[in-house]
Amino acid sequence: MPHIFKRFHMALSDVLSELAEEGALPAGLDPAKVTVEPPRDASHGDISTNVGMVLSKPAGMKPRGLATLVGDRMRTLPALGIVNLSIDGPGFLNFRLAPSMWQGELATGLRAGLAYGDSHVGQGVRVNVEYVSANPTGPMHVGHCRGAVVGDVLASLLAKAGFDVVREYYINDAGAQVDVLARSAYHRYREALGDDMGAVPVGLYPGDYLVPLGQNLAQQYGDIWREADEAVWLETIRRDAIAAMLVLIKEDLAALGVRHDLFSSERAMVESGAVEASLAALEARGLIYVGVLEPPKGKTPDEWEPRPQTLFRATEFGDDVDRPLKKSDGSWTYFANDIAYHYDKAIGNPDRAGANILINIFGADHGGYVKRMVAAVKALTDGKVSLDIKLCQLVNLLDKGVPVKMSKRAGNFVTLREVVDEVGANAVRFIMLTRKNDVSLDFDFAKVQEQSKDNPVFYVQYAHARATSVMRNAVDSLSHDQLSPEHLANSSLNRLTDETELGLMRTLASWPRLVEAAAEAHEPHRIAFYLGEVAAGFHALWNKGRDEASLRFILPDDPDLTVARLALVQGVKSVIASGLAILGVKPVEEMR
RNA sequence: GCACCCGUAGCUCAGCUGGAUAGAGCGCUGCCCUCCGAAGGCAGAGGCCAGGGGUUCGAAUCCCUUCGGGUGCGCCA
Numbered sequence: 001m002p003h004i005f006k007r008f009h010m011a012l013s014d015v016l017s018e019l020a021e022e023g024a025l026p027a028g029l030d031p032a033k034v035t036v037e038p039p040r041d042a043s044h045g046d047i048s049t050n051v052g053m054v055l056s057k058p059a060g061m062k063p064r065g066l067a068t069l070v071g072d073r074m075r076t077l078p079a080l081g082i083v084n085l086s087i088d089g090p091g092f093l094n095f096r097l098a099p100s101m102w103q104g105e106l107a108t109g110l111r112a113g114l115a116y117g118d119s120h121v122g123q124g125v126r127v128n129v130e131y132v133s134a135n136p137t138g139p140m141h142v143g144h145c146r147g148a149v150v151g152d153v154l155a156s157l158l159a160k161a162g163f164d165v166v167r168e169y170y171i172n173d174a175g176a177q178v179d180v181l182a183r184s185a186y187h188r189y190r191e192a193l194g195d196d197m198g199a200v201p202v203g204l205y206p207g208d209y210l211v212p213l214g215q216n217l218a219q220q221y222g223d224i225w226r227e228a229d230e231a232v233w234l235e236t237i238r239r240d241a242i243a244a245m246l247v248l249i250k251e252d253l254a255a256l257g258v259r260h261d262l263f264s265s266e267r268a269m270v271e272s273g274a275v276e277a278s279l280a281a282l283e284a285r286g287l288i289y290v291g292v293l294e295p296p297k298g299k300t301p302d303e304w305e306p307r308p309q310t311l312f313r314a315t316e317f318g319d320d321v322d323r324p325l326k327k328s329d330g331s332w333t334y335f336a337n338d339i340a341y342h343y344d345k346a347i348g349n350p351d352r353a354g355a356n357i358l359i360n361i362f363g364a365d366h367g368g369y370v371k372r373m374v375a376a377v378k379a380l381t382d383g384k385v386s387l388d389i390k391l392c393q394l395v396n397l398l399d400k401g402v403p404v405k406m407s408k409r410a411g412n413f414v415t416l417r418e419v420v421d422e423v424g425a426n427a428v429r430f431i432m433l434t435r436k437n438d439v440s441l442d443f444d445f446a447k448v449q450e451q452s453k454d455n456p457v458f459y460v461q462y463a464h465a466r467a468t469s470v471m472r473n474a475v476d477s478l479s480h481d482q483l484s485p486e487h488l489a490n491s492s493l494n495r496l497t498d499e500t501e502l503g504l505m506r507t508l509a510s511w512p513r514l515v516e517a518a519a520e521a522h523e524p525h526r527i528a529f530y531l532g533e534v535a536a537g538f539h540a541l542w543n544k545g546r547d548e549a550s551l552r553f554i555l556p557d558d559p560d561l562t563v564a565r566l567a568l569v570q571g572v573k574s575v576i577a578s579g580l581a582i583l584g585v586k587p588v589e590e591m592r
Numbered sequence: 593g594c595a596c597c598c599g600u601a602g603c604u605c606a607g608c609u610g611g612a613u614a615g616a617g618c619g620c621u622g623c624c625c626u627c628c629g630a631a632g633g634c635a636g637a638g639g640c641c642a643g644g645g646g647u648u649c650g651a652a653u654c655c656c657u658u659c660g661g662g663u664g665c666g667c668c669a
Contacts, residue, residue, distance in 0.1 A: 035608095038608090039612075040607090040608095040615085041612070048612090053611080089611080089612045089650095090650065092612065174669095175668075175669050176668075296594070297594065298593030301665095304666080320665090321594095331667090333666090334668070338669095364663060365664070366663090367595085368595070371596080393663090436606085438597055440662085442604080452631060452632095453618095459617095459631095469628080473628060518608085521608085523608095529606065532617090540633065543632060543634080546625075546630085547627095547633085552627080
């Protein structure tokens with residue numbers, strides 16, 4: 001069954017067509033723009049709709065008149081449980097619902113368990129989410145952390161909303177940096193052979209993580225390359241080095257709990273001829289030409305000189321300038337390869353299902369790249385496939401409020417692994433979603449491990465632990481069977497009438513709606529914020545029970561009400577667990 | 593010079609794709625443990641949503657513009 005707000009929206013649509021058939025309203029009123037949502041201020045009721053304002057013009061009626069007409073008809077539908085309605089402000093139609101509606105929704109949630117909030121809004125829509133895509137030149141560092149979590153959680157969120165999701169990692173194994181990797185590995189290989197190589201030359205990767213690779217190469221190939229020219233060993237060592245780096249990266253991802261369905265290789269794609277194929281598609285649309293670009297104003301590069309280039313007409317699709325596809329040596333630019341890659345993901349590869357929506361998670365330093373890529377996808381798919389690029393801002397590492405010093409030159413940059421080992425994947429994942437992706441966020445080692453409400457991870461986990469604790473205590477007086485979700489769902493939920501209880505039930509009931517909205521907006525952080533709200537509501541109810549004994553969960557002289565209260569506690573526990581599941585965070589049973 | 597992101601309480605940030613009297617945490621002030629976990633909760637003070645124009649029934653949200661911060665700007669990926 002659809003969630004409560006959707007049921008109201010459907011009923012509202014039906015009422016509109018009914019009234020149109022009766023001639024009370026013109027035909028063809030579009031309910032799509034009408035919102036049905038909880039009002040910000042609870043004093044306005046339980047459910048609010050702007051139907052009066054949005055449709056007043058096409059209906060040829062005043063907002064309040066239209067709202068009254070629609071509201072009176074909806075009130076006659078018993079399934080909606082409307083006990084009162086009012087027309088407020090400029091024409092809001094506000095409904096007050098019978099408590100049984102919220103109690104019923106709680107029962108629905110209990111029966112669904114972790115599946116509560118699952119939705120079909122994404123049914124039949126294929127989404128490709130590309131995230132991490134760190135260069136395969138070494139282990140991951142903290143900078144990769146945020147994008148990895150945001151992408152992973154967004155993918156889970158979309159899956160919960162019913163989208164058909166592919167999680168993808170793009171291996172940048174075709175550029176100059178993997179040649180540098182190969183040379184760096186060769187240096188370690190010679191060291192492993194016992195040759196005195198001196199310090200790692202500037203320009204190569206100095207990290208110790210290449211030492212074991214050098215030893216493996218020495219062991220596997222012996223000294224066959226000791227005196228050999230680079231051309232002889234480059235390809236083999238590069239291949240082996242990339243494979244070794246991917247092993248490191250996959251270990252790091254696993255430690256963070258991030259997974260991908262697909263690792264696709266840039267090199268393999270290029271070698272398959274995909275670049276030529278995608279550019280042919282652009283060529284066929286007349287979108288490629290040879291021309292000369294203007295130098296950027298105010299910041300002319302030193303070596304700038306006018307030069308004819310092969311260009312893509314990105315300006316026809318909203319970009320600021322047309323973009324080059326070929327380097328001066330004749331090879332493809334990164335952009336050309338990326339065009340091919342996106343074409344591949346969307347419609348150009350018969351071996352893929354083809355995505356309707358492409359999502360990329362990038363660092364904010366790639367902001368300048370967004371317009372041209374969106375333009376390319378629009379051009380290649382004739383606007384049928386959308387590309388949404390989420391840019392993640394920096395994470396500031398702190399310890400007790402003091403910035404953690406990092407210097408890549410000194411080699412003491414912080415790895416992803418160090419952070420995960422220090423505070424745990426659960427805390428890292430949660431904190432990464434406590435900000436919208438496009439604002440920078442502070443990550444304080446001390447704070448994320450603190451056991452206080454300063455720490456949002458703790459605050460939510462504590463609520464879950466408290467709920468678990470109540471259920472544990474209840475076992476003393478009740479059987480496990482009495483505490484089963486089905487039994488709880490069938491309990492006397494109509495006895496849950498305190499305003500704090502009803503408020504918490506309303507919050508829980510908005511979970512399915514929140515999942516859909518967050519998924520459609522591609523905003524996973526909303527899950528974390530919502531869980532904070534649920535936790536706050538539960539903590540408040542808990543403390544109210546300290547002040548008023550009649551509101552305590554376990555009441556020895558009223559087993560009937562006790563079971564109903566436990567149903568609410570279980571509902572809280574279940575929704576928190578359901579939300580944490582999307583975040584990939586393990587709910588804790590007790591704090592230690 | 594141009595593009596993109598950000599600017600909301602003293603601080604850190606939400607604000608449900610345009611809704612009603614703009615919210616939360618920290619900090620500040622004052623309360624709540626004989627009681628299911630006080631590792632919590634309640635109440636109060638605190639705002640020209642950076643400034644200015646516009647769009648409409650209605651703007652923190654959309655458009656233009658100014659200011660401030662960040663990121664980027666042909667052969668790096």
